[in-house]
Amino acid sequence: MKGQAIFLNYKKSKIHLLRFGSGKELLISFPGYANPAELFLPLASALGERYTILSVDLPFHGATEWSDSSFTLEDMHGLIELILTREGKTEFAMMGYSFGGRIVQKLVPAFVTKIKTVILLAPDGIFTRGMVNAHLVPRVIRVWLRRSLRDPKWLLSLVRLFHRVRLLSEYNRKFIHYHMSNPERRDRLFNTWISMHDFVLHPSKTKELFRQSKIPVALFFGKTDPAIPLESGKWMAKDLENVSLCILEGGHRIIGPALVTALKQYQKKADSK
Numbered sequence: 001m002k003g004q005a006i007f008l009n010y011k012k013s014k015i016h017l018l019r020f021g022s023g024k025e026l027l028i029s030f031p032g033y034a035n036p037a038e039l040f041l042p043l044a045s046a047l048g049e050r051y052t053i054l055s056v057d058l059p060f061h062g063a064t065e066w067s068d069s070s071f072t073l074e075d076m077h078g079l080i081e082l083i084l085t086r087e088g089k090t091e092f093a094m095m096g097y098s099f100g101g102r103i104v105q106k107l108v109p110a111f112v113t114k115i116k117t118v119i120l121l122a123p124d125g126i127f128t129r130g131m132v133n134a135h136l137v138p139r140v141i142r143v144w145l146r147r148s149l150r151d152p153k154w155l156l157s158l159v160r161l162f163h164r165v166r167l168l169s170e171y172n173r174k175f176i177h178y179h180m181s182n183p184e185r186r187d188r189l190f191n192t193w194i195s196m197h198d199f200v201l202h203p204s205k206t207k208e209l210f211r212q213s214k215i216p217v218a219l220f221f222g223k224t225d226p227a228i229p230l231e232s233g234k235w236m237a238k239d240l241e242n243v244s245l246c247i248l249e250g251g252h253r254i255i256g257p258a259l260v261t262a263l264k265q266y267q268k269k270a271d272s273k
Contacts, residue, residue, distance in 0.1 A: 001044050003037075003055070005063070008082045015079060016063035018055045021048035025116065026089045028080065029055045032098025032124075033192060034179070036062040039097065039255060046263035051093065054083055058100070059195070060188040070195040076103060077110055084114075093117040097255065098228070099124050099192075105206050106199050112209065117270075118217045119263075122225055122254050125201040127232035156180060171226040207236055210243055217243040218266050220259060225252045 003018035018037040021027070021044055031039040037055040047053060056079070059066035084092065093116050096104035101123025108115060159176050162168035168176075179189040210217050217240075221233040230247065237245040246262045248254050 001041055003041060006054070006086075007063075008079070008086065010075070010078055010082060012067040013059070014065040015059075015082075016057040016065075017083075018057075019052065020044050020055075021051050021053040023047075023049055023051040025051050026083075026087050026092040027051035027053045027095055027119075028083055028092055029053055029095040030058065030097070030100030030103045031055065031061075032096075032100050032122075033058075034061070034185075034188070035097065035100075038062075040095070042255060042257075043260060043263060046260045046267065050267060052087070053095075054087070058103075058192075060191050069191055071198075072195070073106055073198045076107055080107065080111060090114060091116050093119065095119040095121065096123060097121040098252065101125060102199055102201060105201055108206070108209060108213075108215070112213050112215070115213075115215055118210075118215055119220075120217065121220045121259070122222055122228045122252050123219070124228060125199075126203050126206075126236055127229055128227060169226065203232075203236070207240070210236075211240055214242050216270065219243065219245045220254060220262060221245065221247055222250045222252055222254045223247050224250065225254075227252050 001020055003020035006017045006019050008015045008017065016037065018041070020041065027047060029040050031037060037057045040053065040055045044053070057064040059068075059071040059075075080092075084090065091114050092111075094104045094107065096102070096119075098121070101120045102125035104118060104120065105123065105125050108118065156177060159168060159173055163170070163173040179185045217236075219233045219237055221228065221230045223230060233245050233247075237243045244266065246266065248258050248262060250258070
């Protein structure tokens with residue numbers, strides 16, 4: 001399955017989405033950082049009968065043509081409204097993987113009365129480790145670093161040194177080296193990093209919103225995820241009847257056959273209620 005390519009005009013930008021599945025319900029999906037809209041295609045066999053799935057290429061990703069140097073929560077609100085208008089829907093479900101999970105959690109308050117289900121796959125934004133906490137760096141410093149690191153050789157040398165003396169994990173070393181060693185990837189990293197100023201989450205508030213709204217929330221976590229600790233999923237699900245937690249073997253990259261099976265089981269259980 002390849003999906004149908006869709007472009008939505010938003011201000012001076014063109015946002016690319018993939019549309020697949022044949023279900024009556026709408027599922028708006030956000031892949032993680034550095035992942036294209038195609039990421040969710042393998043999940044069609046688990047979700048495609050219930051949902052028509054629209055998977056979004058985030059700004060600076062895939063085929064989306066983004067005219068600004070950052071994006072905001074207001075931009076994501078505008079995108080949701082565009083999708084609902086195009087699809088003729090007033091209610092929808094949301095799914096997010098990794099950084100996309102952070103975006104989903106941040107969107108819930110604005111659309112809480114319209115959201116039927118939330119699916120979070122190894123979601124950033126509850127409790128995170130290492131580089132994922134980089135959003136805590138003040139925005140002005142992020143902008144300065146983007147300008148200062150056009151030639152990142154000194155930074156990559158420092159990263160290697162920190163790794164050798166065990167001040168930096170192997171996961172974070174690989175992440176920094178991969179995204180800083182190429183100009184296009186480097187721009188995407190800094191533009192997204194600067195945008196994260198608008199997507200800071202307060203986990204306790206998110207959990208309380210899930211409690212009060214009673215929206216069904218399905219959490220899927222990798223048992224050995226080096227970036228998104230399983231403990232964060234356990235904390236979010238604790239004492240909330242409407243929040244379920246499924247633990248998968250493996251690390252952060254949980255999109256695959258085991259997740260397909262788990263999603264099918266979740267859907268079957270949800271249908272039986």
